[in-house]
Every structure is written in C-alpha cells, then in structure tokens.
Amino acid sequence: MQRVRCPYFRADEPTPCNKRVPGSGCAALHGANEKHALFGWVDACVAVHPADPPVALAALDAVYVTEASGGGRRIPARSFNVLPSEDASAHNVLRSGEIITAIEIGPAAKHSAYLKIRERESYEYATVSAAVALDLDGDTITRARIALGSVAMRPWRLEVTEHALAGARLGSPDIAAAVDAGFHEARPLSSNAYKVTLAHNAALRTIELAARAS
Amino acid sequence: MSMIGQSIPRADGPIKVTGAAHFAGDQNLPGQVYAVFVAATVPAGRVTGIDASAALAAPGVVRVLAAADMPRVHADLARISVPPLASRFVPMQTDAVMHEGQPVAIVLAESLEAAEDAAARVQVAYERATFIVPERASPEQADPLKGSYSKSNALEFSKGNAAAAIQEAPVRVLAQYTQPSRHANPMEPSAIVAAWSGTRLTVYDAVQHLPAVQGAMAAAFGLKTDDVRVVAPHTGGGFGAKAFIWPHEILAAMAALVIRRPVKLVLSRQHMYAMVGAQPQMTHEMGLGADTSGKLLGITHHATNVTGLTDDYVEFGSIPGRALYACDNITTSQRVQRGNMTLPTFMRSPWDGPGSWALGSAMDELARQLNIDPIDLRLMNYAETDPESGKPWSSKKLREAYEEGARRFGWRNRPKGGTRDGFWRIGCGMADCNQGQARFHSTARVVLKSEGTARLESSFCDVGTGPATIFPMVAADELGLEPRQVIAVSGDTNLPYAGPTYGSGTTISTGAAVQQAAQRVRGKLARLAGWNPDEVVMKNGSIIHGNESRRIQEVMNDLGVSELASDGSFDLPGGAPVDLGPAEHPARTFGAIFVEVGVDPELGLLRLRRATGVYSAGRIINPMTARSQMIGSIVWGWGMAAMEASLFEPTLGRWLAKDLAGVPLPVQADIPAEIDIGFIDEFDGRAGPLGAKGIGEVGATGVAAAVGNAVYDAIGVRFRDLPITPDKILAAV
Numbered sequence: 001m002q003r004v005r006c007p008y009f010r011a012d013e014p015t016p017c018n019k020r021v022p023g024s025g026c027a028a029l030h031g032a033n034e035k036h037a038l039f040g041w042v043d044a045c046v047a048v049h050p051a052d053p054p055v056a057l058a059a060l061d062a063v064y065v066t067e068a069s070g071g072g073r074r075i076p077a078r079s080f081n082v083l084p085s086e087d088a089s090a091h092n093v094l095r096s097g098e099i100i101t102a103i104e105i106g107p108a109a110k111h112s113a114y115l116k117i118r119e120r121e122s123y124e125y126a127t128v129s130a131a132v133a134l135d136l137d138g139d140t141i142t143r144a145r146i147a148l149g150s151v152a153m154r155p156w157r158l159e160v161t162e163h164a165l166a167g168a169r170l171g172s173p174d175i176a177a178a179v180d181a182g183f184h185e186a187r188p189l190s191s192n193a194y195k196v197t198l199a200h201n202a203a204l205r206t207i208e209l210a211a212r213a214s
Numbered sequence: 215m216s217m218i219g220q221s222i223p224r225a226d227g228p229i230k231v232t233g234a235a236h237f238a239g240d241q242n243l244p245g246q247v248y249a250v251f252v253a254a255t256v257p258a259g260r261v262t263g264i265d266a267s268a269a270l271a272a273p274g275v276v277r278v279l280a281a282a283d284m285p286r287v288h289a290d291l292a293r294i295s296v297p298p299l300a301s302r303f304v305p306m307q308t309d310a311v312m313h314e315g316q317p318v319a320i321v322l323a324e325s326l327e328a329a330e331d332a333a334a335r336v337q338v339a340y341e342r343a344t345f346i347v348p349e350r351a352s353p354e355q356a357d358p359l360k361g362s363y364s365k366s367n368a369l370e371f372s373k374g375n376a377a378a379a380i381q382e383a384p385v386r387v388l389a390q391y392t393q394p395s396r397h398a399n400p401m402e403p404s405a406i407v408a409a410w411s412g413t414r415l416t417v418y419d420a421v422q423h424l425p426a427v428q429g430a431m432a433a434a435f436g437l438k439t440d441d442v443r444v445v446a447p448h449t450g451g452g453f454g455a456k457a458f459i460w461p462h463e464i465l466a467a468m469a470a471l472v473i474r475r476p477v478k479l480v481l482s483r484q485h486m487y488a489m490v491g492a493q494p495q496m497t498h499e500m501g502l503g504a505d506t507s508g509k510l511l512g513i514t515h516h517a518t519n520v521t522g523l524t525d526d527y528v529e530f531g532s533i534p535g536r537a538l539y540a541c542d543n544i545t546t547s548q549r550v551q552r553g554n555m556t557l558p559t560f561m562r563s564p565w566d567g568p569g570s571w572a573l574g575s576a577m578d579e580l581a582r583q584l585n586i587d588p589i590d591l592r593l594m595n596y597a598e599t600d601p602e603s604g605k606p607w608s609s610k611k612l613r614e615a616y617e618e619g620a621r622r623f624g625w626r627n628r629p630k631g632g633t634r635d636g637f638w639r640i641g642c643g644m645a646d647c648n649q650g651q652a653r654f655h656s657t658a659r660v661v662l663k664s665e666g667t668a669r670l671e672s673s674f675c676d677v678g679t680g681p682a683t684i685f686p687m688v689a690a691d692e693l694g695l696e697p698r699q700v701i702a703v704s705g706d707t708n709l710p711y712a713g714p715t716y717g718s719g720t721t722i723s724t725g726a727a728v729q730q731a732a733q734r735v736r737g738k739l740a741r742l743a744g745w746n747p748d749e750v751v752m753k754n755g756s757i758i759h760g761n762e763s764r765r766i767q768e769v770m771n772d773l774g775v776s777e778l779a780s781d782g783s784f785d786l787p788g789g790a791p792v793d794l795g796p797a798e799h800p801a802r803t804f805g806a807i808f809v810e811v812g813v814d815p816e817l818g819l820l821r822l823r824r825a826t827g828v829y830s831a832g833r834i835i836n837p838m839t840a841r842s843q844m845i846g847s848i849v850w851g852w853g854m855a856a857m858e859a860s861l862f863e864p865t866l867g868r869w870l871a872k873d874l875a876g877v878p879l880p881v882q883a884d885i886p887a888e889i890d891i892g893f894i895d896e897f898d899g900r901a902g903p904l905g906a907k908g909i910g911e912v913g914a915t916g917v918a919a920a921v922g923n924a925v926y927d928a929i930g931v932r933f934r935d936l937p938i939t940p941d942k943i944l945a946a947v
Contacts, residue, residue: 007861007871012484013255015866032861032870034941117817119857119939122883127940194818194941201816201944205637 002051003091004153005125007032009047018044022089033189035127038196039152045084046189048150049091050125054080056114058155059131059147062105068098077103078147081154109133109145113209115202116149126150128199130206139170144207146182151199158182158203170211179203217691221838225683225702226448226676235448239405239480241418246407246476247276249469250329251462251485252319252336257554257867258345260309261318265337269321272335274328277473279320281306284468288436296361296525298426300458300491301557303524304434306465311340312524313554314868315488317462320469322477345867348520348553349495356550361525364548367565367794369528371536371602374543376501379512383503387579390499391572393918393936394859395520397492397869398561399879402450403483404460404490408467409476415467416443422452423714424673428707430459431467447705449677449715453850454560455490456677457716462489487872491559492860494519494529498572508584510595512543515573520862521550522557529558531569534915536602537802538573538646539595544602554867560716562850563911566649571854571936574645574919579932588644588923589616589625589806600800608801609898609907611830612646615806618892619644619828623808631927638812640823641928645919647805647829649912651795651901654713655786656724660689660731661779662739664770666755668693668700668732674712674724675705679910680839681720685728687835688904692732693766694752710781713792718803718908721835723784725904731782738778743769784902801901803912805829807848807920813928815947818940820856820925824888825917832898832907844891844913851917853880857937 008015008027016025028036028046036046057077064080066072075093082090094100112133118124129149135142144165146158161182168174179200186196229235254261266278284306296302305316319336323329356364380386407418415435421427424444432442449456462481470477481489501514515535521527532546561567581588596613599606620626625644633640658672670689676682686700693700703709713723736757737747745759756763770778786793795801808826813819825848834840857878863870871877897905918936926932931946 005875007876010871010873010876012482012872013253027863027866031865032863117819117940119819120878120881120884121821123881124878192941194944197944198818198940205816 001092002049004047005050006036006047018088019047030190032191034191036189036192037152038186038188038192038199039156040083040085042084042088044088045153047153049081049153049155050150052116052126052129052149055129055147055149055155056131057103057105058157059133059145060105060109061145062103064100065102065104066098067101068095078155078157083153111136111210111213113206113213115206115209117198117202128195128202130202132206132210134207134210136211141165141168141170146203148199148203151195161203175207176204217687217697218833218835220687220836222683222687222697222836224680224839225686237402237405237448237450238407238418238420238446241407243407243409243476246478247322247324247473248326248329249466249477249479250321250333251317252321252333252338253315253485253488254311254318255314256311256340256342257314259311259341259343261311261338262341263339264319268335269332272328272332274324275321275332276324277322278336279322279469279472281309283472285471287434287464290433290436294430294433297363297458298423299430300460300559301522301525302361304461304464313488313522313556315485315556317465317489320465322469322473346553347864347867348551348555348862350864351551351553353518353549353551356526356528356548364526364528367530367533369548372545376512376514376543376545379543380501380503380514383511384506385504385580385583387500387502387576387583389576389579389934390497391575391934392497393495393568393571395492395495395862396561396854396858397487397860397877398453398455399874400451400453400455403481403486404456404462405480406463406466407476407478408470410470413437414441416445417467418445419463420449420456421446421675422449422457422677422716424675424705424707425711426714427459427463431464434464435467444707445705446675449675452677452716453562454564454716457560457714460490483874484872487869488556491557493561494521494527494558496529496531496568498531500572500576502576502580504580504584508586508591508594510539510541513539513541515546515569517569518549518551520555520558521552522555523552525557526550527558529568530565531572533565533650534569534573534648537600538597538648540597540601541595555862563649563914566915567911570646570648570915571918574916575922575934578643578919578923578926589620592616592646603800605798605800608796608799608900609832609896610804611894611896612804614894615804615828615830618894619806619808619826622828622890622892623826625808632929635812637814637816639815639928640810640812641924641926642808642810643920643923643927644806644808645916645923647807647827647912647916649718649803649908649915651722651801651803651907652717652719653786653793653795653902654719654723655784655791656713656727657710657781657783658712658724658727658731659710659779659781660728660735661777662693662735662766664767664776666699666766668695670700670702670728671709672704672712672724672728673707673709674720675715677715679715679843680836681715681724683839684721684835685725688725688728689732692729692736692752694754694756718910718912721906722902722904722908725835725906726784726902727782729782729904731780734780734782735778738780739766739769742773742775796900799900801898801907803829803831803907803909805831805912807916809920809924811921811924811928813925813943815929815943818943820938820943822852822884822886824886826890827913828892828894829909829912830894830896831909831912832896832901833905834893835906837893840893840909841891843909845889847913848889848917849880849885850914852884852921854936855918855921855938857939859937
C-alpha cells in the first residue's frame with residue numbers, strides 16, 4: 001500500500017499538504033512539482049501514486065479481492081487508488097479492517113512490456129512508468145491496454161489511445177497519432193511539462209517493446 | 215623492498231564490515247541520557263514560548279531544555295576563529311531563529327525512543343519574521359567581519375586586462391554555469407557523547423579533526439585545553455560535514471553540564487540537513503577569449519555562492535581560472551548571497567570542484583568553436599608555472615596524465631559523438647581535475663619495541679579514507695618492518711597533535727610527521743648499536759650498517775631497552791597551523807578525467823558507461839586505497855553531474871527534502887565496472903618530505919564538466935545547469 005512520495009507530504013515537519021493534514025492546502029500546486037501529476041489532479045492535491053506493480057495490474061485489468069468483517073468485495077486495480085477530486089486526503093479505497101487476500105489476473109498477456117524511467121538506474125520510484133499489453137493479429141493491433149504510472153494519483157489508463165490503437169498497424173504513423181491523442185487531456189503543472197513528453201515517449205517506446213515481446 | 219607503493223587492504227576493513235568498529239554513536243556511558251533536538255519550523259524570527267508539559271509527562275523524559283536553561287558560551291569562544299568553528303552563531307543562546315531546522319529545544323530522556331517521541335510533543339510558539347531566500351538575494355562583497363572563510367583565498371584577482379582581451383578576441387565563450395546546493399550525507403550522521411567529570415569534559419565525537427573540537431570546546435566552556443578530551447577512533451565518512459565544530463556539539467556538552475549526566479546525541483538524517491552545512495548553490499559567470507589557434511587571451515570567472523546571515527562562507531570556485539591555464543589576462547572575483555539558511559561548508563571537493571565544473575565546460579565550448587580536440591586546446595595553454603603567482607610548481611605532471619589517460623581511454627579513436635547503441639546515443643568528454651594542496655601542522659610518535667614491532671601514536675582520525683592503513687606503511691618503510699607489525703593508535707587528543715582529515719592534507723602532513731618520528735627512532739637504534747644513524751638502513755626486521763646486520767630484538771635486548779620512542783613533526787613556515795602549499799612553489803594536484811556516457815534523448819536518460827582518470831598527485835603510498843579513493847571520487851562527481859540537488863524551497867524557506875529518498879545519490883547500479891584509474895609516477899619533495907600529496911578531493915573535480923561535455927558530444931546540447939536530469943534533457947531536445 002505504497003503512499004505518495006511528494007516531498008511536501010514526506011517532509012520532516014508538516015508543510016501544507018491535504019494528504020497529511022486535511023485542509024492545510026497543497027504546497028506542491030505552485031511549488032516543487034517536477035515529479036507531480038499530469039492527469040486527474042485538482043488544486044487540493046497534485047501528488048502521483050508512484051508504485052510499479054499497480055500500473056502493470058491496472059493494464060491487465062486485475063482485480064483485488066478483499067476480506068472484511070462485514071464481507072469482502074472485488075476492487076478493479078485501475079480504480080483502487082482514490083483520485084483527489086474524490087477525496088484529496090485519501091490514498092486508496094481500502095477501509096479500516098479490510099485486507100486484500102487475492103489478486104486476480106486474466107490470461108497471460110503475450111505481447112506485453114513494462115518500462116520504468118528514473119534518473120538513477122535502481123532503487124528509485126518511477127518518474128514515469130508505462131505498462132502495455134497488446135493483442136495482435138499479424139502486425140495489426142486488435143486490442144491495446146496501456147497504463148501509465150507516476151502521472152496521476154492512480155495508474156492512468158490511456159483510454160483514448162487504447163481505442164485509437166485498435167486496428168492500427170505496427171510501424172505505421174497511426175501509432176504515434178494514437179498516443180498523441182491520449183495526451184490531449186494532460187494538464188501539466190508549473191514545473192512538469194517535460195513529463196508530457198516523457199510519458200508520451202515512454203508509452204510509444206513500451207508499445208514497441210510489447211509488440212516485440214513474445 | 216619499500217613498503218611505500220605496496221597495495222595493502224584497509225587495516226580497518228574487517229572491523230568496519232563486521233560492525234566491530236565503534237563509532238561515536240556506539241559509545242554508551244553509565245547514566246547517559248539521550249538527547250533529541252526540537253528544530254525550528256520557521257526560517258526567521260524568534261521563539262516566543264515553549265510548552266514542554268506534554269513532553270515532560272511522557273514516560274522516560276528527564277528534562278526539556280530551552281534557551282533560558284542553557285549556560286552562555288564563555289567569552290573565550292570569541293577567540294576561536296570561524297573556521298574551525300563552523301559558525302559564530304550558536305543557537306539557544308537567545309530566542310533568535312536564524313534558519314529553519316536550527317535547534318530551539320533539547321529533549322533529554324532515558325531512551326532514544328522516549329526522547330524522539332517527546333520531541334514531537336514539544337509545542338513551540340514563534341514570532342515569524344520575513345525571511346530571505348538566499349539564491350534570490352543580491353550578490354554582495356564578503357564582509358571581513360563575518361568570519362574568516364572569506365580570508366582563506368583571494369576574493370578578487372586580476373592580472374592584465376581580461377575583459378578587454380576577451381572583448382577583442384576572435385573566439386569567445388561567455389556563459390553562465392550554475393549548480394545547486396548539495397549535502398554531504400555521510401553514512402554515519404553527526405553524533406556526540408559528552409560527559410563531564412568535575413570541570414573536565416570528554417566527548418566521543420564524529421569529527422574530521424579532533425584537536426579543533428578540543429580547542430573549541432575548551433573555549434566554549436572557559437576550560438584549559440587539556441581539560442577537554444576528544445575521542446574519535448572511527449568516523450563514518452565526513453566529506454566536509456564533520457570538518458568544523460557545529461553548534462550541536464557545543465549544545466550537547468552544555469546539556470550534559472546542565473543535567474550532570476552524560477548526554478548522547480545522534481543527529482537524525484533530517485536534522486543533518488539543517489544542523490550541519492552543505493555545499494552552496496553557485497553561479498559562475500565565465501568568459502574565455504582565444505585567438506584562432508586556441509591560445510587563451512583572457513579568462514574571467516566571477517563566482518557567487520549562497521551563504522547564511524551569520525557568517526560569510528565563500529566557496530572559492532574561481533580558483534581554477536587562475537590556476538589551470540597559461541594566460542596573461544585573468545580576472546576572478548567572489549561574491550555571496552546571504553539568506554536564512556544553515557551556513558554552507560566545505561564539501562568534497564571544495565573550491566576547485568564547483569569551479570572546475572564551470573571552467574571545464576567553458577573550455578569544451580571553446581574547443582568546439584575552434585574545432586580542435588579539447589586535449590590539444592589544453593596542451594596549447596599548458597601552465598608550466600602557476601598563472602596566479604608566476605612561480606614554478608612544486609611538481610606537475612599533467613601533460614603525462616593527459617597522454618596516459620588518452621591512451622588508456624582510447625580518446626584519440628573514440629566513437630564519433632552521437633553513435634547509436636540501440637536507443638542510446640554515445641558521447642565522450644574529458645576535463646581537467648585539479649585541487650589546491652592544503653598542509654597542516656602535525657605531530658606523531660613512533661615507539662619501537664624490543665620484540666620487533668612498533669606502535670604509532672597520533673591524534674589523526676580515519677574517516678574511512680585509509681590513514682590508519684597507510685601511516686603504518688610509512689613507519690614500516692623506515693623501520694624495515696611489515697606494515698602489520700606497526701600498530702596505529704589514533705583518534706584521541708591524549709595522543710600527539712595531528713592535523714585534520716580534510717583538505718586532502720592528511721597524508722602529506724601527518725604522514726611526514728610519522729616518517730620523521732620513525733627516522734628518529736631508527737637513529738636511536740643505530741646509536742644503540744654503535745653506528746652512525748646516517749649510515750644505516752633497516753629491512754626485514756634488522757638494522758644494517760655496511761656488511762653488518764643485527765636484528766632489532768638483539769640490539770635492544772642486549773642493552774635491556776624495551777622501547778625506543780621518538781616524536782616527529784611536520785612544521786609549516788612561521789609555525790602556522792595550516793597553509794596552502796609552500797610559498798615559493800605553489801602545490802596543486804592535477805589529473806585528467808575521461809568519460810563515456812549514453813543518452814536516451816526520448817526518455818531523458820543519462821547513464822555513465824565508462825570512465826578513465828589519470829592523476830598527477832605526487833607519490834602514491836598505497837595504490838589499492840588510492841584507487842578506491844579515486845573511484846569513489848568519480849562516483850561522487852557523477853552524482854554531482856547527473857542527479858544530486860538539495861532544493862531550498864523558496865516559499866517555505868527550508869530544505870524541501872531532508873532525506874535520502876528525496877535527494878537521489880548514485881547507487882551501485884549507476885556505476886559501471888569499467889572505471890580505470892592511473893597515477894603518474896611522481897615524487898613531490900617540495901610540497902613535503904614524503905613526496906606525496908593529497909588525493910581525497912582531486913578525483914571529484916572535473917567529473918561534472920567531463921560528463922556535460924560528453925552529453926554535448928552525444929546529443930549536441932550544452933547543459934550549463936547541474937544536475938543534468940531527465941526534465942532538462944527532454945526540455946532541450
């Protein structure tokens with residue numbers, strides 16, 4: 001249950017952070033937000049969820065199975081984390097006393113890849129990550145599932161791109177156009193416009209890697 | 215066979231890796247209490263009230279000290295200069311808050327856990343004042359009344375008319391280079407255990423110079439120097455952060471005095487960020503002018519660094535501009551930007567490290583404009599004598615280092631810049647390494663024992679750099695022993711005075727004192743044997759005179775002598791405690807660093823593929839520990855180039871991320887196996903009798919410039935702001 005890595009959230013002494021002290025504001029909104037969100041943020045919180053496994057699980061449409069004293073439930077991996085528009089102080093939808101007992105993943109995604117970008121080679125959260133699973137008919141994409149990490153408070157499925165990729169031929173200009181389309185709704189902050197380029201390029205690169213995977 | 219030049223593993227290696235080595239924080243004294251600071255949460259203002267009731271009610275809490283509870287420092291402290299006192303400002307003497315993170319209260323408890331828990335329960339009320347963000351302050355001249363940092367080198371230097379020469383030069387580079395503040399982050403945080411016995415104070419401390427702590431503590435409490443004992447058998451890395459006496463050391467001893475129990479204080483990683491200094495953020499305005507052949511006509515380097523409000527710390531980044539290249543017209547200057555921050559400090563590699571980033575980058579820009587190889591540009595402007603003073607060097611074999619480095623790296627037939635390897639674009643770059651040579655007064659005692667072993671005594675501290683390994687080699691070399699037959703006793707002010715372990719000055723200084731002491735012992739043994747001390751040599755446990763040879767044991771036992779002891783010293787002209795090399799022969803260390811990087815421009819990634827460093831640094835005592843030093847230096851330089859930055863958050867007036875998660879440092883996976891180190895054979899007898907110079911810092915200079923130059927080679931983009939991170943690469947391509 002990885003929590004956010006926002007340095008304001010993590011500071012030794014409380015700084016304005018609605019995740020840490022609800023109602024205290026968000027120092028990152030106009031502060032040091034180089035590593036922060038492109039999608040799904042609101043003024044109250046611009047943090048990203050930085051973990052790797054949830055990104056791959058969201059791309060694979062995995063389901064978290066929980067148990068709790070009042071009965072368990074099934075939570076789609078892609079909506080496990082709470083967007084700040086719903087609750088800026090929340091991290092995920094787990095309730096007190098509820099635990100995850102199983103993760104259900106569909107059939108193996110033969111053409112899939114995961115790419116993690118970070119300024120150092122190891123032992124670091126992703127600046128941006130991308131998980132891609134492709135269904136291919138020859139060199140034509142029949143279905144694409146793409147989740148990006150560290151760009152929003154939850155693994156971010158590029159749904160517009162996914163739809164646009166259906167029917168696209170590998171190596172055609174349609175691929176880049178489809179990825180472009182997925183970023184129309186990206187809203188960079190004051191210091192993270194580079195992440196739009198980075199996430200775009202990461203998605204494109206990971207599609208290429210997934211297509212080659214077997 | 216000489217012991218000097220042998221590759222010998224670190225003597226303290228086994229106890230370090232098995233946890234048997236005791237560091238300051240490992241000391242436990244009967245009756246000790248644990249201290250945890252309450253740190254200021256505002257960057258400027260004053261403390262108006264402290265409510266410790268909740269903390270005092272918590273189990274195990276002994277006392278909460280506020281400024282009013284603390285003794286005042288003794289007037290003698292005014293006699294201790296800044297440095298070695300890190301800062302004139304001692305917190306908790308008044309209610310003043312000069313920077314975020316300074317101590318405002320001290321919780322003392324029976325356990326560390328209780329003290330940490332209680333510290334979080336202390337409520338501090340502040341009257342806030344407007345704070346100054348240092349990097350937004352206007353650059354100003356250093357104030358001579360604000361400490362002695364500004365007096366340790368030239369604030370202004372000028373020869374000829376550099377500005378005019380550059381203006382008229384057919385080829386020019388005029389550029390600004392910047393770099394962020396960086397914290398040292400030694401593995402062992404600063405720590406101290408302070409215990410009083412009457413009016414005598416003993417501290418177990420994490421330091422880089424024991425006698426300086428002894429002197430400052432004595433002054434702070436109005437004691438005689440001998441009434442303070444400092445013990446530091448091991449220090450877990452310093453990199454400058456433990457070079458000087460920081461307020462927490464004085465406050466811990468004060469707390470022990472107040473409570474009349476030993477006090478143990480280990481700074482948390484977070485507290486390290488604001489309670490000891492960091493390398494300051496810098497701006498370099500560079501100018502180079504050359505004729506069309508590449509001959510330098512003018513050099514200007516105007517450097518500015520951030521500093522605190524209480525003292526002027528000056529980071530002399532302008533030094534390489536007046537030390538590296540032959541040029542008739544050179545102008546340099548230094549200014550400071552003052553704000554509400556912890557006073558910056560020396561950090562590996564001070565002065566020349568920041569300066570070489572700017573100059574090494576500008577030289578590459580000039581070489582590119584001229585379309586000549588950067589080595590050829592350097593050879594064309596090779597400084598046969600010191601450009602600043604005009605005097606001959608103590609020793610310099612940089613030309614040989616260029617040649618050897620280029621040969622080992624394959625520089626002259628390197629891959630063309632931008633060559634592809636999958637998604638990576640390959641680039642190569644090189645730069646000069648150089649560092650001034652500090653020297654420190656030092657003494658040592660060598661005791662030869664009748665069983666044919668020796669003991670070496672000196673108060674030096676081993677911060678992990680290897681003096682406890684190489685000084686026995688120096689003594690063994692003079693006494694004809696194996697290094698393992700010489701036991702080094704160090705890290706205690708009850709031992710003979712040693713200079714510090716910083717400024718790349720340990721080997722040249724204390725090593726010379728050890729050498730002299732061992733030579734004197736050898737002389738005593740010769741006289742015991744009835745021989746002229748000048749006519750003997752010692753080897754394999756024997757003393758030899760002409761054709762005669764006698765075992766050490768035999769000579770000493772025959773006369774019933776169990777020990778022969780001699781003192782040795784390394785004395786500086788005028789009895790100075792420190793200088794920057796001999797006045798008539800400027801002493802520096804030199805080198806050339808070559809790197810190959812990979813850049814993935816689509817993903818903004820920069821990775822080190824291989825590096826070669828070759829150094830002209832005097833006689834190398836132990837090639838194994840020396841090589842390790844240089845590899846570590848290159849890694850240090852890679853961090854500076856590619857990732858390290860401590861952000862001073864301008865709206866909050868504090869370091870934003872005070873931990874190792876928020877400030878990336880290189881990890882093992884970042885470092886390629888192929889780091890090739892070479893040393894040019896050299897004996898610098900003018901800098902010191904040992905022939906050696908310092909190697910702790912020179913290897914970390916030039917690396918950032920070489921990396922920036924390699925990135926340019928790879929993708930054709932010049933980065934003038936460190937570190938070179940994905941955001942900058944993506945924004946540029």
